[in-house]
Structure formats: C-alpha cells, structure tokens
Amino acid sequence: xxxAVAVVxxxxxxHAARRADVSIAGLVREAVQRALDDAGLELADxxxxxxxxxxxxxxxxxQPEQYLAGAVGAHLKPLLRVHTxxxxxxxxxxxxxxxxxxxxxxxxxxxxxxxxxxxxxMWALSPNMPFTAPLVAGAGGFFAPYCRAYITKTxxxxxxxxxxxxxxxxxxxxNPYAHLRDPMTMDDVMASPMLWDPIRYLxxxxxxxxxxxxxxxxxxQARKGPRRPAWIKGAASYAEAMWIPGxxxxxxxxxxxxxxxxxxxxxxxNPWKEVQAVEMYVPFSxxxxxxxxxxxxxxxxxxxxAIDRGAQRFGAHLPVNPSGGVMCTNPIGASGMLRLGExxxxxxGRAGAHQxxxxxxxxxxxxGGGAQYFAMWVVSxxx
Amino acid sequence: MTTxxxxxxxxxxxxxxxARDEHRxxxxxxxxxxxxxxxxVGVDRxxxxxxxxxxxxYMDGRPFGFVQALDVxxxxxxxxxxxxxxxxxxxxxxxxxxxxxxxxxxxxxCGHGKTSEGSPEHVFNLQLDPFYQAPLxxxxxxxxxxxxxxxxxxxxxxxxxxxxxxxxxxxxxxxxPDNQVREQTSVEALQQSPWAARPLRRSYxxxxxxxxxxxxxxxxxxxxxxCDHPVWIQGVDHRSELQTLGARDLTRAAGAKLAAxxxxxxxxxxxxxxxRFAELLATTPVEELIVCDALGIDPARSDVVVNPSGGPLCAHPIMSTGLVRLGEVFRQLSGHAAERTVxxxxxxxxxxxxxxxxxxxxxxxxxxxxxAA
Numbered sequence: 024x025x026x027a028v029a030v031v032x033x034x035x036x037x038h039a040a041r042r043a044d045v046s047i048a049g050l051v052r053e054a055v056q057r058a059l060d061d062a063g064l065e066l067a068d069x070x071x072x073x074x075x076x077x078x079x080x081x082x083x084x085x086q087p088e089q090y091l092a093g094a095v096g097a098h099l100k101p102l103l104r105v106h107t108x109x110x111x112x113x114x115x116x117x118x119x120x121x122x123x124x125x126x127x128x129x130x131x132x133x134x135x136x137x138x139x140x141x142x143x144x145m146w147a148l149s150p151n152m153p154f155t156a157p158l159v160a161g162a163g164g165f166f167a168p169y170c171r172a173y174i175t176k177t178x179x180x181x182x183x184x185x186x187x188x189x190x191x192x193x194x195x196x197x198n199p200y201a202h203l204r205d206p207m208t209m210d211d212v213m214a215s216p217m218l219w220d221p222i223r224y225l226x227x228x229x230x231x232x233x234x235x236x237x238x239x240x241x242x243x244q245a246r247k248g249p250r251r252p253a254w255i256k257g258a259a260s261y262a263e264a265m266w267i268p269g270x271x272x273x274x275x276x277x278x279x280x281x282x283x284x285x286x287x288x289x290x291x292x293n294p295w296k297e298v299q300a301v302e303m304y305v306p307f308s309x310x311x312x313x314x315x316x317x318x319x320x321x322x323x324x325x326x327x328x329a330i331d332r333g334a335q336r337f338g339a340h341l342p343v344n345p346s347g348g349v350m351c352t353n354p355i356g357a358s359g360m361l362r363l364g365e366x367x368x369x370x371x372g373r374a375g376a377h378q379x380x381x382x383x384x385x386x387x388x389x390x391g392g393g394a395q396y397f398a399m400w401v402v403s404x405x406x
Numbered sequence: 407m408t409t410x411x412x413x414x415x416x417x418x419x420x421x422x423x424x425a426r427d428e429h430r431x432x433x434x435x436x437x438x439x440x441x442x443x444x445x446x447v448g449v450d451r452x453x454x455x456x457x458x459x460x461x462x463x464y465m466d467g468r469p470f471g472f473v474q475a476l477d478v479x480x481x482x483x484x485x486x487x488x489x490x491x492x493x494x495x496x497x498x499x500x501x502x503x504x505x506x507x508x509x510x511x512x513x514x515x516c517g518h519g520k521t522s523e524g525s526p527e528h529v530f531n532l533q534l535d536p537f538y539q540a541p542l543x544x545x546x547x548x549x550x551x552x553x554x555x556x557x558x559x560x561x562x563x564x565x566x567x568x569x570x571x572x573x574x575x576x577x578x579x580x581x582x583p584d585n586q587v588r589e590q591t592s593v594e595a596l597q598q599s600p601w602a603a604r605p606l607r608r609s610y611x612x613x614x615x616x617x618x619x620x621x622x623x624x625x626x627x628x629x630x631x632x633c634d635h636p637v638w639i640q641g642v643d644h645r646s647e648l649q650t651l652g653a654r655d656l657t658r659a660a661g662a663k664l665a666a667x668x669x670x671x672x673x674x675x676x677x678x679x680x681x682r683f684a685e686l687l688a689t690t691p692v693e694e695l696i697v698c699d700a701l702g703i704d705p706a707r708s709d710v711v712v713n714p715s716g717g718p719l720c721a722h723p724i725m726s727t728g729l730v731r732l733g734e735v736f737r738q739l740s741g742h743a744a745e746r747t748v749x750x751x752x753x754x755x756x757x758x759x760x761x762x763x764x765x766x767x768x769x770x771x772x773x774x775x776x777x778a779a
Contacts, residue, residue, distance in 0.1 A: 025508040046537070078469030079491070084540075085464035085532040086491055089761045093648045099664055102646035102766065103500060106463070106491040108470055114488060118500070125506035126409070147469055262487035264477040277484035392473045396487070 027406060028123040029245035029252035030367040031130075031238050032062025038202040038233035038352045041140035047082060048094035051136050051234050055095055058132065058236035063249040066096035069238070070128040075105040075115025075135040076356030077391075080147035082138055095134060107260065109162075109304065109391030111135065112235070112359025113398035114260040116387075119239045120400075129241050135361075136234035137354035144230045144355070160219065163227055163307060167219035169394060170309035173273045174221060177312075179327035181221065184308035185212035186330060188226045188350060191305070194337055195347025197376040202231045202352040226308035226350075233354035235361050242406070251404070253367035256384070257288030258400035265393050272394055278317040281397040286319065289401040291384065295320045298401070299382040300369040301335075301343045302362040304389040305350055311335070311343060318388060318399070337377065345369070345377040359389030363400055370402045410672070412776045413505050414629035414636035417446040417622030418733035423586040423615040423721035426522035432466065436518045436618040437478035443514065443620035444480075447632040451480030454622070455510035459489045460497035460517045461725050464529045475518055486510065493517070494619055495687070495728025495758025495768050499644055501623050511628045517619040517726030526614050526724060533762065535649060544651075546689070547611060549762040551603035553656040554692040558605055560657045563695075565605065569593040571691035572610050572719055579716015581745040584730075586615040586721045612689050612722035619726040621733060635740035640753070640777040641673030644768035651763060662700035662757065662767035673771035674778040675753075677702045681771065682751035683711035683738065685731035687759045689718050696764065697757060710755075714738070714748050728758025728768065735772050 034057025036042070042050055059065060072095055074088040084090060088104040091097075107114040112135035119133030145161040173179065189209055195201035207225060215224040245252040261284070263270070263277035270276070282294075291297045303318065305311045315326035320341065329335055335343035344350070346365040349358050366387030368374040388399040419442040421427075421435055444451060457479050461472045472489045481487065488504075490497045494517030501513035527545040534540040534549075544552075558564065573593050579585045591609075599609035622632070629636040645661035645668075647654055654660075670677055678684065678701055686701075688694035694712065695705065703710045713719075715734040718727050735756045737743045748754075753773035760766050 078463050079532075080463065080469050083532065084536055085529060086462060086761075087533075088491075089533050089646075089649045089765055090535045092646050092765070093650060093653075097646045098648050099645050099661060101644050103496060104491045105488065106472070107487075107489050108473060118488065121500075121504055121507055124509075125503045127503065127506060259486060260488060261484045262476050262481055263484035264481040265473065266477055267482050275484075280484045392470065392476075395473065395476060397484075 026124045026126055027242045027254065028120045028239055029254045030402065031240045031245050031248045031250060031252050032058045032064065033237045033364045033367055034058030034061050035200050035235040035361065035364065036233050037200055038231045038354060040229065040231065042232035047087065047138045048091055050138055050232060051091055051134060052094045054234035054236040055132065055134060058238055061250065062238040064130065064238060068130055069096065069132045070130050071101040071122050072097045072132045073103050073105060073115050073119045075111040076137055077109060077111055078147055080142065081144060081355065082141040107391055107396045109355060110359050110389040110396040110398045111391065112357050112361060113363050113387065113389035116237060116360050116363045117258045117260055117398055117400060120255055120258055123239050123241050130244055131239045132236060133239060134236045135357040135359065137356040138232045139230045139354060140232050163219045163222055166307055167222050169272050170221055170307060173309055173313050176273060177324040177327060179312060183312055183327045183330055184221060184226050185209050187308040187311045188212050190336055191344060191347050191350035194345050194377060195351035198346045201347045202229050222307050228306040228349045228353035231352055231354040233352065233357050235357050235364050237364055251371050253370045253402040254406050256401045256403045257285030259284040260398035262396045265395060273313060274317040274323065275394050277395060278390065278397045281399055282318045285399055285401050291401065295341060298341065298384045298386050300345060300366065300379040300385040301341060302346060302348065302365040302387045303343060304359060304362055305344060305348050306353065308350065314388065342379045345374065345379055359398060362389050363387030367402050370404050410777065411506055411625050412638055413502050413623055413625050414638045415621060415732060415736040416624045416629050416633035416636050417443045418736045419443045419446065420584055420619040420730060420733055421617045422584045423617040423723045425586060425613065425615050427616060432518045432520040433474045433478050436475060436516060439618045439620045440479055440514065440516060443622050447622050449632065454512045454514050456486050456501060456504055456513040458497040458501045458513060458515050460492055460494040461519050462491050464532060465519045465521060465524055465724060467524050475516060479516055493728040493758050493760045494726050495732060496644060498621055498729060498732055499642060499768055502639060502642060505623060505625045511625045513623045515621040515623065515729065517729040519616065519725040521614050521616045521724050539651065546762065548603050549651060550690045551606045552651065553763045554605050554690060557657040557692045557696065565597060566593065568610055568691040569596040571694055572596050575713055575717045575719040578714050578746065579720030582715050584721065585716050586613045606690055610691055612718045615721055615723050617723035617726050619729045619733060621729055637736045637739045637772050637774065638776050639770060640773050641669035641771035643668035646766045649761065649765055656763050657696065659696050659700040659764045659767060662697055662764060662769065665767050665769040666701045669769040669771050675771060678710050678755065681710060681753045681755050683714050683748045684755035684757065685715060685734045686713055686757045687718055687728050687731055689722060693764060701755060701769065711748050714746050731756040731758055732770065739772065739774050
C-alpha cells in the first residue's frame with residue numbers, strides 16, 4: 024500500500040426488523056453522526072463521501088444516494104456510489120480507503136445501509152434473468168446447493184450448520200447493536216422448518232434495517248484523533264465470472280485470490296496463527312465452515328472440524344464473528360461494512376462486551392453475487 | 407496533496423447508439439466492445455490490472471444487472487474489480503483514483519445498459535425523494551423543464567435561442583457515425599415540434615438509446631507502450647449537490663463550477679481559454695448553457711467548440727453518455743475523429759453528469775501533452 028490509511032471512527036445504528044422511528048435518511052444520518060462523533064470530527068472536516076448499498080429494488084428508490092446527498096452532507100463534495108452485490112459494504116469501505124491511499128483526500132466518510140422493511144427482500148433478490156428459469160427462491164434458494172456441495176465434498180456431519188447458528192446467537196447476545204439476540208439451542212434450530220435443504224429457518228440471516236459509517240484517514244489525522252486507530256494493512260476486492268466450466272462455487276478462486284492478496288500486503292503467512300479475530304460474511308450457517316477454508320484459515324475439509332472443536336467460539340483460538348455477524352444482523356448493503364467495521368473495533372479495543380482479548384490483527388470479509396464478489400481487509404493495532 | 411501520477415486514455419470503443427438493439431442483451435452488446443478495446447491497445451485481458459463497470463439496476467429492470475458483465479469483461483481468472491451505480495464518467499474517475507494509489511497501472515472502464523427495456527421517464531422518477539418529490543410524478547423531462555423555465559425567466563432568452571443550440575448540435579452530429587440521430591435540421595423545423603413540457607419541445611430532448619462503451623486507462627510509461635497517441639488526464643474533479651430541487655438554484659450548476667475550478671487548477675490552466683473544445687453531458691439546450699456558464703465557457707465568443715460530436719442531443723445511451731464524452735475527446739486528440747475533427751486541438755474538456763438538473767458533475771481536462779509539472 025502506497026500510503027498508510029487508518030479507520031479513525033466507526034458508527035453503527037441499532038439494527039431491527041423495522042426501524043419505524045426513522046426514515047432512510049434518518050437511519051443513515053444516525054450512523055454518520057456516530058462515526059463522526061467517534062472520530063472527533065464534523066461533516067465540514069470530510070473531503071469525500073462514498074455510499075454503498077445492495078440492489079435499489081430493496082427500498083424502491085433508484086440511486087438513492089442522490090436523495091441522501093443532503094442527509095450525509097455531500098453538498099459540493101465528491102460523492103460516489105458503489106454496488107457490488109452482497110460484498111458492497113466491504114467494497115465501499117475499501118473504496119473510501121482508496122481515496123485516502125491515492126493521496127487526493129485526507130478524511131473520507133464511507134457509508135453503507137439497507138432499510139429492508141421498506142420493501143420485499145425475497146422479491147428484490149430473485150432476479151428474473153433472460154433465458155433462465157425463474158427460481159424465485161431468494162438468496163437462500165440460490166446458496167443452499169453451494170452448502171450441500173460443501174457437505175458432499177467434505178463429509179461434514181449435519182450438526183455443523185446448527186452449531187454455527189447457535190454460536191452466532193450466543194455472540195450476538197454480547198452485542199447491543201445486533202438485531203437477533205435471543206439465545207437458542209441446538210434443539211431449537213433442528214426443530215425449525217427446513218427452508219432450503221440443508222438450510223433451516225434458524226440457520227438463515229434475518230432481514231434488517233441498519234446502517235454503518237466509518238471515517239478513513241491518513242496518518243496525520245489518525246495520530247491526532249481521540250481514538251486508537253485501526254491501521255489497514257491489506258485490502259482488496261476481487262470478482263470472477265459466473266459461467267466458467269469447473270468454477271469452484273464452494274471455495275471460489277476470487278475468494279482465495281483476494282485473501283492471498285491482503286495477507287501478502289499485511290505480511291501474514293499463517294492467518295490461523297497471526298489473526299486473532301475474524302468477521303466474515305455468513306448469511307447461511309454453513310458458509311462459516313466454507314469461508315474458514317476459502318480464506319486460508321483451515322485446509323480444505325478442515326473448516327467444519329475447527330467448528331466441531333469449538334475453535335471459532337468467543338474466547339477460543341480464533342473467534343469468528345464475535346459480533347454475532349450476518350446470521351444475527353443483516354441489512355444487506357451494510358452487512359459487509361459491518362464486518363469490516365467490527366474488525367476495526369476489535370483492533371481499536373472498543374468492541375465492548377464482545378471484545379476479543381489480545382487482538383493485534385483482525386480480518387473483515389464479505390462476499391456477493393453468486394459467490395463471485397469478494398472484498399476483505401486486514402486491520403492491525405500497528406502502523 | 408501528494409504527487410500525481412500521469413494517467414492517459416489509451417483506448418476507447420463503443421457501439422453505435424441505437425434506439426433498440428433487437429438482437430442482443432446488454433451483456434452481448436458489451437462483449438465485442440471490450441474485445442475491440444483490448445485489441446486497440448494490443449493486450450489480452452491479463453495485461454490489464456483493474457476493471458470498473460457502470461450501470462444501474464433500475465434501468466436494467468432487475469437486481470444485479472452488472473454481475474453478468476463480469477463474464478464479458480474477461481473476469482477469469484478473478485480480477486480486481488469494482489462496480490459503480492453511476493454514469494461511466496464517474497467510474498472512470500474511480501479508475502483514475504485507483505491508479506493514483508500506485509497499486510495498479512492499467513484499467514478498463516465499461517458502461518452498459520439497455521434503456522429500451524424500460525421507460526427512463528418513469529424509472530428516473532424513482533430517483534427522487536420518495537416523500538416530497540417522486541409522488542408529484544416528476545421525471546427527467548419535467549424536472550429539466552422546471553430548470554429551463556427558471557433559466558429562461560432569469561436570463562430572458564427564448565425559444566429561438568434554444569432551437570438554435572439544438573440545430574448546432576444536430577449539424578455537428580451529422581458526421582458522427584456513432585450517433586443515433588444524424589439528420590441535420592433547421593431552427594424552423596425544430597420549432598414545429600410539440601411541447602414535451604414547456605419550455606422544452608420534444609425536439610430539444612435527447613433521443614434515448616442504448617450502447618456499450620469501454621475506455622482503457624494507463625499510467626506513465628505504460629501509456630506509451632499501449633498507445634501511439636495517448637490522451638493525458640491533466641486535471642479532474644467531481645462534485646455533488648443536494649437533490650432537493652427547491653433548495654437549489656436550478657439555473658446554475660454550483661457542483662460543476664467547483665469541479666471545473668479544481669480540474670483547471672490540477673491541470674495548471676487558467677480556464678477554458680486554454681482548451682479548444684468541450685464535450686458536455688447536457689441533455690437539453692438549457693443544460694448546455696448552464697454547464698457552459700459553470701465551466702466558464704462563453705458560447706457567444708465561440709472560441710471553444712461545444713460538443714463537436716453532436717453531444718447527448720444526438721445520442722444519449724444512459725449510463726454511458728458521460729463515458730462517450732471522454733471517448734470523443736480521446737478520438738479527437740488522438741486523431742480518430744475523421745470528418746468531425748476540430749482542427750488544431752491539443753487540449754479539451756470532458757464533462758459528465760447524472761441526477762436531476764445536473765446534481766452530480768465530473769469535469770476532466772485532457773490533452774496531448776502530459777500534465778505540466
């Protein structure tokens with residue numbers, strides 16, 4: 024990376040199925056104000072703004088950043104809108120980072136949101152593609168075969184998915200911002216309806232309203248801010264084509280390449296040993312096992328075993344999604360930035376009750392499309 | 407501000423703009439354009455470090471319309487990538503910014519969309535504030551008409567002036583084979599056209615069409631390797647305004663003005679008197695006047711040729727229209743503008759915009775020489 028960039032402020036909203044107390048603009052402004060307060064800055068200090076969200080059909084407003092320009096203080100400032108499907112929150116944060124890394128901007132506000140109660144997510148996520156039979160099964164119907172393929176390939180036993188779901192809920196109980204925080208048991212999960220085999224109702228993410236914003240800044244600002252900054256040591260976004268014969272959808276090449284890129288930048292050779300907390304994009308339980316392998320934390324076929332041992336639980340070797348993750352909070356467009364923001368909070372030492380002890384390096388990750396878009400970063404306590 | 411890397415446009419292709427391509431999807435339209443652009447610079451896809459695409463889901467009539475573009479942009483093996491839900495001229499800005507980090511040296515920027523499968527007037531109603539403005543039924547034509555009314559009231563110009571601007575664009579555009587409308591026309595004929603929304607006649611509005619575009623950018627020495635006549639980015643900036651129509655002076659483009667000032671400063675030029683022509687994303691004759699004013703171009707003095715390509719009034723492939731402006735400047739300054747060549751041009755302005763009444767603007771200064779250090 025040519026120029027040091029740090030996260031100097033993070034702000035997120037309380038997440039819920041329906042935030043009826045605020046408009047979309049009010050929701051976004053809530054996150055923006057919290058991020059600015061966190062960084063000890065005002066809107067006037069911000070040089071440029073990047074907004075990300077998932078498909079505009081989710082709220083029914085086309086390019087809503089134009090309508091939101093006033094709410095986020097974009098008047099007479101550069102404003103870009105990113106959309107890379109489910110990975111968008113993460114790629115938006117990285118786009119903000121690029122602004123600072125380019126040397127053209129000092130303090131950049133990156134914002135991601137989704138207010139899913141404004142529309143119907145199942146409808147919005149069921150594209151009717153030309154010459155393709157309409158599935159109308161939402162993201163769960165799309166990704167269930169990927170999970171089934173993982174089980175078939177690795178011989179993972181059926182209780183792994185439910186274990187992941189239960190652990191996510193345990194973690195979310197420590198996160199006051201999380202949408203779903205009620206504890207649940209293995210029996211609860213196993214008894215919940217099978218939606219898309221092998222994914223049960225309690226193994227899916229919720230549909231949430233929520234937003235997150237962060238301030239990215241150069242070294243000078245990072246040194247004088249009120250908080251310990253989270254230094255970005257590596258970051259990248261990769262994408263791969265859909266229709267490639269033999270494409271590995273269980274462990275996509277784009278994910279492996281993205282992970283290698285950021286570890287190389289960060290000087291990490293053994294992520295399992297050198298990373299102390301991971302926030303990864305797990306919308307359906309099984310993906311936690313799949314991404315542990317795809318991101319290089321475990322060998323192929325070993326991800327589910329790490330989970331079976333409980334090595335990814337809070338307080339264990341490598342806590343995964345200590346915030347509760349996407350399984351407990353999913354405003355789609357914001358979910359990726361929540362992962363990167365939570366990773367930053369871990370190295371800033373400010374994750375509250377879900378703070379992992381002794382974090383030096385944390386990974387934030389998101390994916391999108393048909394497991395084609397990957398965006399991730401490594402943040403560190405050290406410059 | 408740190409040292410800038412010199413970045414050039416080294417390749418550009420587009421499909422001729424048509425009202426409707428009956429036989430191809432947006433992605434099928436994009437594929438040959440990407441292939442041809444790579445052919446121009448003589449590399450395969452592995453020779454390009456980065457890619458950015460520009461499109462909008464609502465115009466595509468489906469979520470994730472851009473995902474399929476990955477396949478035709480050569481995204482195998484996986485590529486470093488970003489998609490902006492913006493006009494391609496903003497995607498080009500981000501590619502330029504990415505190159506400034508030093509992490510990548512080359513990028514392709516693709517604009518795509520199939521406007522014939524929807525109604526822009528209805529789709530872009532949905533851009534507006536959902537509580538106070540969208541329910542009024544406003545669309546791009548009616549908001550442009552409000553802007554035009556305000557402008558006519560402020561300046562005292564009239565219908566004859568607007569028709570003359572359209573006629574000039576149409577005359578210039580007749581020799582551009584990529585234009586959707588290539589017939590010259592007279593002021594009188596234009597004024598026979600019925601009102602779309604007063605004071606804008608149907609003939610004063612752009613023909614909405616579809617195309618696909620691909621621009622290739624390269625930094626420093628790479629530019630010379632890929633192209634005999636690179637066109638250098640000397641200055642660029644972009645700015646947004648509020649959307650709220652009632653809170654803005656619609657007769658002026660404050661964002662375009664600030665972006666232009668910053669772009670001129672980066673380029674080290676005093677203003678438009680140092681350029682020979684300008685390609686502007688103005689979708690009505692009134693917008694052309696407003697953008698000229700913001701950029702400091704005085705149409706009466708005519709020392710800067712405005713839209714020698716014919717401009718958006720001859721072809722408006724939504725999501726690519728701004729990228730076409732950059733492409734036209736590249737063609738002009740690299741000697742590929744054929745009959746429409748502006749003689750003696752070594753520097754020009756390209757302007758992109760999106761949103762109602764010029765809400766978001768990007769201004770580029772481009773030239774045959776590198777930026778003055």
